[in-house]
Structure formats: structure tokens, C-alpha cells
Amino acid sequence: MRGCGINSQRLIRDLRDLSSFGAVGKGVTRLSYSPADVEARLWLLRKMSDAGLQAWIDEVGNVYGRSLANRAILLGSHTDTVPQGGWLDGSLGVIYALEIARCMRESGAPVGVDVVSFVEEEGTYLSWFGSRHFCGDIGAEQINAARSEIGRPLVDALKEFAGALQKAGVACAPAHLDRNRHVAYLEAHIEQGPRLEVENKKIGAVTGIVGIRNRQICFQGASAHAGTTPMSLRRDACGTMIRFACSLLDEFERSASPNTVWNIGYIRLEPGRRNVVPGKSEFSLQYRDPSSETLAYLDKVVTESIAAANRSDGVVCSSTTGFSVEPLHLDPRLSRRISEAADALDVPWIAMPSGAGHDAAALARHLPAGLLFVPSIGGHSHTTEENTSDDDIVLGAEVMLEAVSNICIQGSI
Amino acid sequence: MRGCGINSQRLIRDLRDLSSFGAVGKGVTRLSYSPADVEARLWLLRKMSDAGLQAWIDEVGNVYGRSLANRAILLGSHTDTVPQGGWLDGSLGVIYALEIARCMRESGAPVGVDVVSFVEEEGTYLSWFGSRHFCGDIGAEQINAARSEIGRPLVDALKEFAGALQKAGVACAPAHLDRNRHVAYLEAHIEQGPRLEVENKKIGAVTGIVGIRNRQICFQGASAHAGTTPMSLRRDACGTMIRFACSLLDEFERSASPNTVWNIGYIRLEPGRRNVVPGKSEFSLQYRDPSSETLAYLDKVVTESIAAANRSDGVVCSSTTGFSVEPLHLDPRLSRRISEAADALDVPWIAMPSGAGHDAAALARHLPAGLLFVPSIGGHSHTTEENTSDDDIVLGAEVMLEAVSNICIQGSI
Numbered sequence: 001m002r003g004c005g006i007n008s009q010r011l012i013r014d015l016r017d018l019s020s021f022g023a024v025g026k027g028v029t030r031l032s033y034s035p036a037d038v039e040a041r042l043w044l045l046r047k048m049s050d051a052g053l054q055a056w057i058d059e060v061g062n063v064y065g066r067s068l069a070n071r072a073i074l075l076g077s078h079t080d081t082v083p084q085g086g087w088l089d090g091s092l093g094v095i096y097a098l099e100i101a102r103c104m105r106e107s108g109a110p111v112g113v114d115v116v117s118f119v120e121e122e123g124t125y126l127s128w129f130g131s132r133h134f135c136g137d138i139g140a141e142q143i144n145a146a147r148s149e150i151g152r153p154l155v156d157a158l159k160e161f162a163g164a165l166q167k168a169g170v171a172c173a174p175a176h177l178d179r180n181r182h183v184a185y186l187e188a189h190i191e192q193g194p195r196l197e198v199e200n201k202k203i204g205a206v207t208g209i210v211g212i213r214n215r216q217i218c219f220q221g222a223s224a225h226a227g228t229t230p231m232s233l234r235r236d237a238c239g240t241m242i243r244f245a246c247s248l249l250d251e252f253e254r255s256a257s258p259n260t261v262w263n264i265g266y267i268r269l270e271p272g273r274r275n276v277v278p279g280k281s282e283f284s285l286q287y288r289d290p291s292s293e294t295l296a297y298l299d300k301v302v303t304e305s306i307a308a309a310n311r312s313d314g315v316v317c318s319s320t321t322g323f324s325v326e327p328l329h330l331d332p333r334l335s336r337r338i339s340e341a342a343d344a345l346d347v348p349w350i351a352m353p354s355g356a357g358h359d360a361a362a363l364a365r366h367l368p369a370g371l372l373f374v375p376s377i378g379g380h381s382h383t384t385e386e387n388t389s390d391d392d393i394v395l396g397a398e399v400m401l402e403a404v405s406n407i408c409i410q411g412s413i
Numbered sequence: 414m415r416g417c418g419i420n421s422q423r424l425i426r427d428l429r430d431l432s433s434f435g436a437v438g439k440g441v442t443r444l445s446y447s448p449a450d451v452e453a454r455l456w457l458l459r460k461m462s463d464a465g466l467q468a469w470i471d472e473v474g475n476v477y478g479r480s481l482a483n484r485a486i487l488l489g490s491h492t493d494t495v496p497q498g499g500w501l502d503g504s505l506g507v508i509y510a511l512e513i514a515r516c517m518r519e520s521g522a523p524v525g526v527d528v529v530s531f532v533e534e535e536g537t538y539l540s541w542f543g544s545r546h547f548c549g550d551i552g553a554e555q556i557n558a559a560r561s562e563i564g565r566p567l568v569d570a571l572k573e574f575a576g577a578l579q580k581a582g583v584a585c586a587p588a589h590l591d592r593n594r595h596v597a598y599l600e601a602h603i604e605q606g607p608r609l610e611v612e613n614k615k616i617g618a619v620t621g622i623v624g625i626r627n628r629q630i631c632f633q634g635a636s637a638h639a640g641t642t643p644m645s646l647r648r649d650a651c652g653t654m655i656r657f658a659c660s661l662l663d664e665f666e667r668s669a670s671p672n673t674v675w676n677i678g679y680i681r682l683e684p685g686r687r688n689v690v691p692g693k694s695e696f697s698l699q700y701r702d703p704s705s706e707t708l709a710y711l712d713k714v715v716t717e718s719i720a721a722a723n724r725s726d727g728v729v730c731s732s733t734t735g736f737s738v739e740p741l742h743l744d745p746r747l748s749r750r751i752s753e754a755a756d757a758l759d760v761p762w763i764a765m766p767s768g769a770g771h772d773a774a775a776l777a778r779h780l781p782a783g784l785l786f787v788p789s790i791g792g793h794s795h796t797t798e799e800n801t802s803d804d805d806i807v808l809g810a811e812v813m814l815e816a817v818s819n820i821c822i823q824g825s826i
Contacts, residue, residue: 193641210640214687225794226676227623227701227768228606231669233792238677239662246659249652256644263639264651265687267680274627274678274697274735284687288640322687355640379646381638 003107006401008394011099014047015393018079018095019087027384028087032080032120032129033061033157038164040079044094044117045170051102053115058175061119061161062130065101069112073407074177074185074367075100075400076116078130078359086190086386090121090359092374092393093188100401109408111183116175118359125154131359135177135366177366184334184413185363188372188400190388192356194379202395203349204373205338208329209361210259210288210353211295214322215302217244221315223271223279237281238269240315245283248305252287255301257294259353262287290327290353327353328361333413334370334403341402347395368413372400416520419814421807424512427460428806431492431508432500440797441500445493445533445542446474446570451577453492457507457530458583464515466528469586474532474574475543477588478514482525486820487590487598487780488513488813489529491543491772499603499799503534503772505787505806506601513814522821524596529588531772538567544772548590548779590779597826598776599747599783601813603801605769607792615808616762617786618751621742622774623672623701623766624708627735628715630657634728636684636692650694651682653728658696661718665700668714670707672766675700703740703766740766741774746826747783747816754815760808781826785813 021043022028022036030036044063048055053065063079066072077093097115104113118130126146132138146154165172196204221235245264252262263286270280285302289295302319309317335351342349354371363369374396377387388396407413434456435441435449443449457476461468466478476492479485490506510528517526531543539559545551559567578585609617634648658677665675676699683693698715702708715732722730748764755762767784776782787809790800801809820826 191641192638193643194637194646195641195643198646212640224607224792225605225769226678226699227625227674228604228608228794229674229768229792230606230608231674233607233611236676238680242655242658242662242677245655249655261640261642261644263649263688263690264655264682265639265689265691266682266685267651269677269679272679274699275676276678277676278678286639286687355642356638379637379642381641 003104003405006099006103006394006397011095011394011397012390014095014098015088015091018043018091022081024084025384026087027386028081028085029083030079030081031083031124032122033161037080038161041117042168042170044079047098048115051098052105053101056173056175057165057170059172060130060133060158062134062175063117064175065115067101067112067114071110071181071183072112072114073404074114074116074182075404076118077187077189078118078121080120080122080124082122082382084384085382086384088190088386088388090189092190096188096397096400099397100404103401104405104408107408110411111408113404113408114182121359124148125157128357128359128362131362134175135362137362179367182367184331184368184370184407185360186334186370186372186404187358187360188374188396189358190381190386191373191376192381193376195352196373196375197377197379199350201348201350202375202392203338203342203347203399204352205335205349206330206354206371206373207335207351208290208327208353209357210290210355211292211327212286212288212323212325213295213299214324215285216282216320216322217285217306218282218318219280219315221279224277226275226277229277234277235314236277237315238278240309240313241281241283244305244309244317248302251301251305252298255297257289257291260287260289260294261355288355292327295327328364330360330364330370331368331413334368337403337407337413338370338372338399341399341406344402345399347399372396416517416818419512419516419807419810424508424807424810425803427508427511428501428504431456431504435494437497438797439500440799441494441498442496443492443494444496444537445535446574450493451574454530455581455583457492460511461528464511465518466514469588470578470583471588472585473543473546473571475547475588476530478528480514480525480527482523484523484594484596485525485527486817487527487529487595488817489531490600490602491531491534493533493535493537495535495795497797498795499797501603501799501801503602505603509601509810509813512810513817516814517818517821520821523824524821526817526821527595534772537561538570541770541772541775544775547588548775550775592780595780597744597747597781597783597820598773599785599817600771600773601785601787601809602771603794603799604786604789605794606789608765609786609788610790610792612763614761614763615788615805616751616755616760616812617765618748618762619743619767619784619786620748620764621703621740621766622770623703623768624705624740625699625701625736625738626708626712627737628698628732629695629735630698630719630730630732631695632693632728632730634692637690639688639690642690647690648727649690650728651691653722653726654694654696657718657722657730661715664714664718665711668710670702670704673700673702673707674768701768705740708740741777743773743777743783744781744826747781750816750820750826751783751785751812754812754819757815758812760812785809
């Protein structure tokens with residue numbers, strides 16, 4: 001009842017072929033609904049059909065390949081990229097899914113393998129549009145409101161996409177999550193960070209996706225001549241900000257979990273001239289953690305630090321809160337399937353959170369969802385330098401096949 | 414042999430009249446060689462003649478009024494302003510000089526009062542151009558090279574200025590420092606800082622002009638994804654910079670003299686996005702002190718801090734050195750004349766350094782030079798909000814007249 005093994009040459013060749021659509025140096029620019037993206041989707045549609053899947057494209061661009069089985073584990077990721085992105089990124093997970101579907105085709109297992117390539121994970125118009133639409137979580141208002149960075153409406157892109165499909169003689173059909181059919185969603189992705197490489201592991205069994213907090217911390221003092229104003233008479237927004245930021249970084253080091261990350265990404269001073277004491281300053285603070293409790297504690301740390309800063313020195317400190325997401329726990333049964341598969345194949349793995357968002361987060365709201373990482377060389381991501389060794393690519397596919405095969409054959413996650 | 418006292422109404426009226434040239438709200442925009450500046454110079458020329466001085470304008474725009482005596486103390490400042498500048502600034506010292514020349518006109522003292530309004534103290538084209546030219550410290554190359562911020566050559570401005578004088582029927586003649594004639598230079602100026610006001614003093618007897626150091630401190634790390642890169646694997650140029658700057662500010666507080674001032678005026682992060690760990694950062698550090706020894710010690714503090722920063726954490730710290738001036742000591746006999754005059758009139762004074770440069774610094778290289786400050790309301794300077802109360806303006810003129818009168822009558826500083 002077992003399927004065949006990963007065909008490593010076929011796997012790498014499919015990834016290379018896919019990377020030719022929108023190739024830029026060693027990387028790829030394949031924004032959703034661009035000509036390169038549409039061509040890549042039509043190529044993938046043919047590949048799915050060749051794999052014996054019943055394949056179609058839905059009205060927003062998701063490419064879906066349905067197996068003959070009545071129940072299926074859904075495997076996939078996305079094939080759109082950021083500008084000057086990497087050749088693997090989400091493509092890795094889509095081609096893994098395709099290859100595993102091919103391997104499991106003749107298995108006769110009670111659970112089959114369905115394959116999906118979601119559109120618009122990168123959010124050229126609307127982040128995770130494809131996966132959220134697949135789950136029924138996107139309304140018409142969101143679609144009508146969505147614009148690209150240069151102001152192009154998503155609806156215009158969708159119309160043009162429909163025209164391109166028609167021209168290619170491809171008819172659309174809806175593709176949606178079906179809880180009676182789909183037993184789980186499993187996605188593979190490059191790590192996009194350096195941890196697996198540094199720890200010399202080949203597989204990340206992802207436990208969850210971190211929550212994110214964004215805050216902007218502002219300081220209001222008074223600008224003054226930097227030569228004629230004695231230190232004791234200044235209300236220096238920069239000096240206060242630096243002392244605040246320094247003690248906040250110390251406090252984060254004390255309060256954070258081993259999985260917490262935090263970043264000060266920009267700083268702005270006004271008027272920003274070397275001979276003027278800054279009257280205003282602000283910086284961005286972003287922190288991420290897989291635990292809601294840790295994030296809530298860090299929220300408190302920031303709020304209390306601001307209150308403490310306002311008990312002294314005449315510079316007023318305040319903050320505004322930006323984009324915020326709660327952490328998401330992936331299904332522990334699926335991460336155990338991944339780690340058990342890695343152990344079975346003697347492949348070194350670690351359990352780890354994902355520091356970035358993925359389509360799996362959209363699916364996890366409705367279905368048991370899992371995520372598997374393979375190493376990123378140098379931790380590079382969203383650049384044309386992004387890469388993973390062929391050996392690691394094949395190893396990742398073999399571990400994923402082992403996990404999927406066990407689920408399909410046993411008929412449950 | 415004593416002259417008459419300050420005519421306070423005449424003094425304030427002259428200041429108000431001068432401020433009408435280029436008036437902008439409560440302030441003045443009178444850039445060197447602009448039509449408003451030329452009109453103001455022609456007005457001043459007439460005022461000097463009316464005061465019984467032999468008055469002329471030199472080829473660069475300095476307005477010079479020579480008394481009938483064979484030896485003279487030179488009094489003055491500048492009448493050009495920054496854009497949207499204050500109504501007093503250097504004009505105060507020029508009108509003080511004019512008023513004191515009027516008061517001393519009939520004194521018959523062995524030393525007379527010459528009056529000067531230097532052009533271009535603010536450096537629209539070339540800082541302290543008028544006073545440095547008057548002292549013979551400017552060469553043709555410097556004049557030919559000088560450009561305004563928008564790229565206009567100084568020589569074009571000078572040509573246009575010559576045309577405007579010709580049109581007005583005014584002939585130019587050279588005006589130069591004459592060590593056989595000029596016994597000293599004394600300048601009054603608004604403080605441009607808050608110290609006199611805060612300490613409730615009316616006169617600053619300036620002891621010297623601070624030296625200035627400008628450095629740019631740079632950090633080179635590696636930019637990385639702020640979600641997927643664990644803290645231990647980052648080379649965060651911002652975090653390192655913040656800790657460095659914080660400890661440097663502490664070190665400056667420990668090492669500085671009561672007169673030292675320092676400022677971090679700008680900070681730049683690259684790429685400067687909330688979700689990217691900054692790979693590069695830099696900030697400006699400026700510090701000023703009246704003592705060369707203190708400045709040299711602070712230079713060492715900065716250099717050693719950079720060396721210490723480079724002993725840890727993988728982010729490389731370096732610095733570049735910008736515009737630097739050594740401190741300048743004004744003649745202590747002149748500051749004593751100022752403080753003795755204040756005491757004689759029962760006016761509260763302090764000895765203090767000047768945190769900003771003035772024409773007096775150019776003169777001090779050749780002649781005993783002194784500088785007197787009057788309070789700036791709120792410490793405002795180089796803004797249209799700049800102001801000094803009429804009472805304080807008159808008090809300052811009376812103290813200066815007392816000091817000048819003593820020098821003129823006694824025939825030496």
C-alpha cells in the first residue's frame with residue numbers, strides 16, 4: 001500500500017523549471033497576477049494533471065489539484081514572490097506537494113494527497129489573499145478595497161487575470177476548503193532564518209507562528225541651539241530616547257523567552273541637524289513571540305517603561321500601537337508526525353516556532369495545520385541570494401513524504 | 414570729558430527701524446547682499462554720517478564709521494540674518510555701537526569710537542566673511558570658491574552688490590583693521606541661549622568662545638529578517654549603537670566640565686524598516702567646551718569608547734571627524750571692563766563662555782577682543798520668536814557705554 005520514494009532529479013528539475021518564470025539572476029520576481037505568475041500557474045496546472053490529479057484554477061488564481069480519494073491531506077504553499085525574491089521560498093512547498101502527490105498516486109491509501117498553490121501570499125495587493133479566500137475568510141469589501149503599493153486595485157488585476165485564463169483556454173472553477181474531505185493542511189517552506197543551519201539541523205518541525213506587536217515610541221522635548229543651551233536647561237528628545245531605548249533593550253533581555261525576538265528598525269529625530277538639540281524623536285519597536293502570555297508581559301514592560309520615563313526630566317514619552325497579531329499554535333499531532341518521520345529517516349530536526357507568517361496560519365483557523373522548514377543558507381530570504389542545498393531540498397521532501405505517507409496510510413493525523 | 418548717557422528711545426527706535434528691512438512677522442529675513450540687506454546698509458551708512466562719523470562701505474559690504482580721534486575702540490557686529498531670523502541678533506551690537514559713538518562724540522577722550530557692521534556673519538555664502546576680510550584673513554581663492562546653499566557664487570553676489578551701490582550713488586573704499594589705530598574690538602550680541610534669563614542676570618561678560626568638535630559614529634552589522642533571525646545570531650547595528658550612545662552620554666556626564674555641551678543631532682538606520690534588523694547605523698556627535706584640554710580629553714573618551722565597542726559583539730564601530738575649531742580666549746581685560754561697568758551700575762552679571770561663534774572670534778586673532786551678552790527671552794535664537802525686553806536692551810547699552818567710556822577716557826583697555 002506504500003507509495004514510491006521521492007524522485008530527487010524530478011523534484012529539483014521541477015523547482016528549476018518553475019524558477020524560470022520571472023527569473024532575475026539567481027532569484028525570481030513573480031508578483032501575483034503578473035505575466036510570469038500567470039504562466040507559472042498554467043505550467044503548474046499541467047504538472048498537476050500529469051500527476052493524475054483533477055486540476056483547475058479558481059477565480060482568484062489558486063491552483064488546485066484533487067486526488068481520486070474521498071478524503072485527502074492538503075499539501076501546498078504559494079508560488080508568488082516578492083520583487084527580487086528567492087527561487088525557493090513558497091515554490092519549495094508547492095513542488096514538494098506535487099512530488100508527494102506523484103509518489104502517493106498509486107498507494108491506494110484511504111487518504112489521498114490534494115495539492116494547492118495559493119495566490120498572493122506575499123501581499124502584492126492583499127496578504128494571504130489566496131489561502132484566506134480558499135477558507136472563505138475574505139469578503140467582497142476587502143477585495144474591492146485592496147490596492148497595490150502603487151495604487152492598482154486588486155479587482156483590476158483579477159479582471160486581467162480572468163482575461164489571460166480565457167485567452168489560454170482555461171476555465172475557472174471554485175476551490176474551497178472542505179472539512180468533510182480535508183483531514184489536515186501541511187506546508188513546507190524554507191526557514192527564512194539561520195537557525196537550522198547554525199544548529200546543524202535539517203528539519204524544523206514548526207510548533208506555531210509567532211504573534212507580533214508593533215509600537216511606535218515618541219518623545220516630545222524642545223529643540224534648542226546645541227551650543228548656547230546649557231545641558232541642565234535642555235529638554236533633549238534624543239538623549240531621553242537613547243536612555244529609554246537602552247534600558248528597554250535591557251528589560252527585554254531580562255523578560256524575554258528564548259524564542260522572543262525584538263527589533264528597533266527605524267529612528268527619527270527632528271529637526272535632525274547636528275547643531276540643534278532634537279525637540280522630537282521616535283522609534284519603532286517590534287517584538288514577536290510564540291506565546292500570548294509572553295507578549296502580554298512584554299506589552300506591560302513597554303507600558304510601564306513609558307510611565308516611568310514620564311516621571312522625570314521634562315521630555316514627554318508616549319506610544320502608538322500598530323499592526324498586532326496573536327500567536328498561532330499549529331497542530332501538535334502534525335509537528336509530531338514531522339519529527340517522527342525525521343527520526344525514522346535519521347534526519348536531525350528541531351521543534352521551533354516560525355518567526356514569519358505563512359498560508360498555514362490561514363488554514364489553521366479551520367483545520368489541523370502543520371509546517372515543516374528546511375534550512376536557508378546564511379538565513380537569507382526575500383533576496384535573490386536565497387538558497388538551500390539540493391541535498392537538503394531532497395532530504396526535506398523525503399521527511400515530508402514519510403510523514404504524509406504515514407497519515408495517508410493510517411487514515412488519520 | 415565724559416559723554417552723554419544712552420538715549421533709550423533713540424536706541425530702540427533705531428533697532429525697530431533697522432528691523433523693518435526684510436521684516437517677516439516679528440522677525441527678519443535679511444540674507445547678505447539681498448535687496449533688504451543692501452537697503453539696511455545704506456540706511457546704516459546715513460545713520461553713521463548723522464552721528465558725526467566718517468562713514469563708508471567697503472567692497473565686500475562692511476559698513477564702517479570712523480571717529481575723528483587718532484585712536485579708537487572698534488565697536489560693532491553684523492546686520493545680516495539667517496532666513497526667518499530674529500530682529501535683534503547682530504543688529505543689537507551694531508546699533509549699540511552707533512548709539513555709543515553718538516554718546517561719546519563730544520567726549521574729547523583720547524580714544525574715540527569707530528563703528529562697524531560686518532557683512533555675512535551668518536554665512537549665506539561664507540561664514541564670518543566680512544570680519545575675516547576686514548582682518549585680511551580671506552584670500553581670493555576662498556572668495557572665488559564660495560557658494561550659497563543653492564549654488565550661487567559669492568562673486569556674483571558681490572558684482573550685483575557693486576551695481577546696487579553704484580545705482581545708489583555710493584562709492585566703495587577699503588576698510589581694514591589698523592593695529593596703530595584700533596586699541597580693541599568690543600561686540601554686543603544677544604545671548605542666543607537661556608542662561609542669563611534662568612539665572613536672572615542681565616549681562617554676560619564673555620570669557621571666550623567655545624571650541625567645537627564634530628564626529629560621526631558609524632556601526633556596521635548585518636541586516637536580517639526581524640522575525641526569523643534569533644537574537645543570538647544578529648549583528649544588530651541599532652542595538653549596538655543605542656548601548657554605545659547611552660554609555661557615551663554617561664561618560665560625557667562624568668568627564669565634562671560645567672561648561673561642556675554635547676549633542677546627538679541625527680541618527681540614521683539602514684534600511685530603516687520596522688521588520689528588518691538594521692545592518693548599518695550612524696549618529697552625529699557634537700561637543701563644545703571653552704577649554705582645549707577638556708576637548709582633548711573628550712576626544713580621547715570617544716576614541717576609547719569606539720575601541721572598547723570593537724572588542725565585542727560582531728558590529729564594527731568607526732568614526733569620521735568633521736568641522737573642528739579650537740576654543741578662543743577673549744581678552745580678560747575687556748571682560749573685566751564689562752563686569753566692572755555692570756557692578757558700577759548695579760546690574761547683575763555673570764562671566765560665561767559663548768557657545769556659538771561671533772565676529773569677535775575673527776578679530777581676536779589680531780586685537781584684544783571682548784563680547785557682551787544681553788538676555789534672550791526663552792533662549793530663542795535664529796527664529797522670528799527671538800526677543801529681548803526693551804529694559805534689558807537699554808540696560809545692556811548702558812553697561813557697554815560705561816565700559817567703553819572708561820576705556821576711551823583712560824586711553825587703554
